[in-house]
Amino acid sequence: MAVTSWLSLSVAFLVFFHGCFAQLPFQGEQQQHPWQGGQRHRLRSKSECNIQNINALEPTRKIQSEGGMTEFWDENDEQFDCAGVTLVRHVIQPKGLLLPSFTNAPRLSYIVQGTGVTGAVFPGCAETFQSSSSSQSRRREGREQRPSGDQHQKIRNIRRGDILALPAGVTLWAYNDGEEPLVSVSLFDTSNDANQLDQNNVRRFFLAGSSQQEEQTGHGRSERGRQGGQGGRSQGNYGDNIFKGFDEQMLANAFDVEPELIQKMQRPNKNRGNIIQVREGLRLVTPQDEDREERRQGRGNGLEETLCTMRLVHNINDPSRADVFNPHGGRITSLNSQTLPILDHLRLNAERGVLYQNGILAPQWNVNAHSVVYITSGNGRLQIVGDNGENVFDGQVQEGQVVVVPQNFAVVKKADRQGLAWVAFKTNDNAMTHPLAGKLSAIRSMPLEVLQNSYDISREDAQKLKYNREEVTVFGPRSRSQEAV
Structure with missing residues (x-):
């Protein structure tokens, strides 16, 4: 009888501990990061890579804006469908600004030509770049006075040969501060678990700008693309900015500004597109050259492991x-x-x-x-x-x-x-x-x-x-x- 009771108690403990440990990561397994898709993402809703013939592909459509051009490869092509990715190429003219936007998939961008600056806005991170007068705010009549300067999240310098890595949902803008076109090609990993919208498509959400009509480039599209493809959607227009869809008064209350200012955000000049020309150029707070190179090499402040100061750029x-x-x-x-x-x-x-x-x-x-x-x-x-x-x-x-x-x-x-x-x-x-x-x-x-x-x-x-x-x-x-x- 004692033996039976002992066995029953042992089994109960085993069941209890098995249930507890089943909820913990295996030894050596890293805790999942919010932007970490995990290697299993390649099998999510996977299409078969039944490829009998591979082609060298060129962009199939483009958008011409005031300050540059955006070109697209056909995301419905079976080769991109197999790899679970899609590609976009930006050509930003000197003093051109790629307006801020975020996407539903992580990306890697390679700078093919030129130099520029870029900003990646991470949610919840501090404004670590500020002009000398930004910190000199004073209290006046019980109310904090606005700083006379500017403060914002980190700006990164980019040049030919740089790889820029960016998680899904992080806002990105880029500016050409050089004298030749700034050309980048970007791969979007649409099969990553971070993308929970469209398996084969990348969606770009602009915070500014206006829609532009896409043009076919004459290279033709795949049969799947012409028929819409599986999960395909119309790519005829490169959308308006997201503020356009909100109620004007609702936004005025949210920002505590006049409705006239909201109207300018919602209905910008239709002829400018999503890459605009900054006629007077941008005056930005950027590190000195020696600090820039130190960041480029990955040395310096010792905080690269933290999310808000993580290195995003590396030259290869x-x-x-x-x-x-x-x-x-x-x-x-x-x-x-x-x-x-x-x-x-x-x-x-x-x-x-x-x-x-x-x-x-x-x-x-x-x-x-x-x-x-x-x-x-x-x-x-x-x-x-x-x-x-x-x-x-x-x-x-x-x-x-x-x-x-x-x-x-x-x-x-x-x-x-x-x-x-x-x-x-x-x-x-x-x-x-x-x-x-x-x-x-x-x-x-x-x-x-x-x-x-x-x-x-x-x-x-x-x-x-x-x-x-x-x-x-x-x-x-x-x-x-x-x-x-």
Whole structure:
């Protein structure tokens, strides 16, 4: 009887503790961040990546504004649907201001050209940038007087080669303070759990500006796009700002201002669009050059781990930061969550690749991510092979084109005489690749006899496969010839 009671008590304790611990994270598991989608997001409402043919894609439509232009790739294309992403390119003219907006999906932006400043407004964060007179507010007649200066959240300087990482729902604006157009290409991760609106579409919510009519660029749209696609919606107009939909008097009460001011917010000049020209230029509170470089390198105040001071910008165009370098072939620079911690929350990654004349990127596959490759300069040949061993893409690529390389699809790149450069956005914050040739390749890691019997070749030929390429990832031209891949 005593034994039975003891067993019953033990079972009760086990059930109790199992119920308690089931509600706690596993050991080593990090607590979920509000903007952290988690790796499971790739399987949410997933479409099949049944891709038989891949194309080099260009924008299919554009919006012309007073201060620049916005171009869109077709989000209904099956390649973007497979990767769960969509792309947008902004061209901001000098003194052009991209009006503040937020989106339903996290993004990575690459600065292709130019310089500028940008502000990301995080909810609940302090206004840490202020002019000298901003803190000199006084109390007068029992009421606090408005500061004569200005104070706002952190401003970040951006330049060619920068990656800008931004969570969903965070307001962003950008200004071109240079003398040439500021060009950026942005990937939006619409399959991330942070997006709970449309699986295939990115929605931009503007805080200012007016609607503009989209124009077809003549590159054509996919059949799914012309028919509306699954989950597709009309993209004919790039919307008005969100204040337009509110009652005028309601907003006047909320801001404690006159209704006439609200009218100006709700009904701006229709001809200006969402990138406007600042005729006199913007006068902004920004750090000195040495402070800017310190922030760019990730050193300084020691508060980068906190949300409000988290680094959002990192330059991947500097050759001195290359992870792989071959003076005869080119270089590869990877950006992951170890280098830019916010990528751990966004679950995204970026890679900068530069191939010199006739250089080759080793045939390889992405182990745990899709890769969206944007050609930034030059041209070359690219081949992609799917799981059935058939070639799904074999063609020339050039500046401004995009190619999607699905997870595990094998890819090889070879530059032409002008060289080839790209930025690749990847759908995992610690994306990994595995080469098929070279010193760290899958072929190099296998025993000679396995290769000999797998391909029915001699031992001498197996040795050639394993050891003829001693380089890592980036290869120079063959010493014996310069022929095409």
